[in-house]
Amino acid sequence: MRAYFMRHGQTDFNRKGLCNSDPRRPVYRNRTGLHQARQAAERLRATPLQRIFVSPLPRTGQTAEIVNRYHGAPIDVRPALNDIRSGHDGRPVGEYQRAIADDPLHARPAGGESLIEHKQRVLGFLDWLRRQPYDTVLVVAHEETLRVFYAHVHGLDDAQLPEPGFDNCEIFAADLS
Numbered sequence: 207m208r209a210y211f212m213r214h215g216q217t218d219f220n221r222k223g224l225c226n227s228d229p230r231r232p233v234y235r236n237r238t239g240l241h242q243a244r245q246a247a248e249r250l251r252a253t254p255l256q257r258i259f260v261s262p263l264p265r266t267g268q269t270a271e272i273v274n275r276y277h278g279a280p281i282d283v284r285p286a287l288n289d290i291r292s293g294h295d296g297r298p299v300g301e302y303q304r305a306i307a308d309d310p311l312h313a314r315p316a317g318g319e320s321l322i323e324h325k326q327r328v329l330g331f332l333d334w335l336r337r338q339p340y341d342t343v344l345v346v347a348h349e350e351t352l353r354v355f356y357a358h359v360h361g362l363d364d365a366q367l368p369e370p371g372f373d374n375c376e377i378f379a380a381d382l383s
Contacts, residue, residue, distance in 0.1 A: 207382045211379070212376065214239070215269045217233050232264070233263065243269045255277045261289065288348070292316075332382070
């Protein structure tokens, strides 16, 4: 299976540097995010997507809908793709980063989940995805979620999980056979 992994289009929370992992909070893709999603749709236009997977956070579904204009693939919402539960919803990302600075892999600030717990959740989805009958899929998710996918498919260890960064609507592909 060929999988394309893409970060959602920009939101005002991204622009302001705020955390969001609660799907009930109305954080939507902004005008820049719409433009980014349209560009991503053009890059993926000739890719024969059979299914698109998104998290429950609205910005992933909004981004997927733009890309899907060329494909008409079913869009499947999967909670395992949700962003890391930081325990800092609506608060500055820098505040969250300071809260985990002493142990970025295992810290669980304010009732959130650790990066290792997030990794286990995301890799559970990846294990499930590998057993599906598709040839080509798109996963629209979040920066932390993409870091887990990227580290896994490139054989990086846990200490390297926080390293790769992903711009809004950045795409990378991997063979999941």
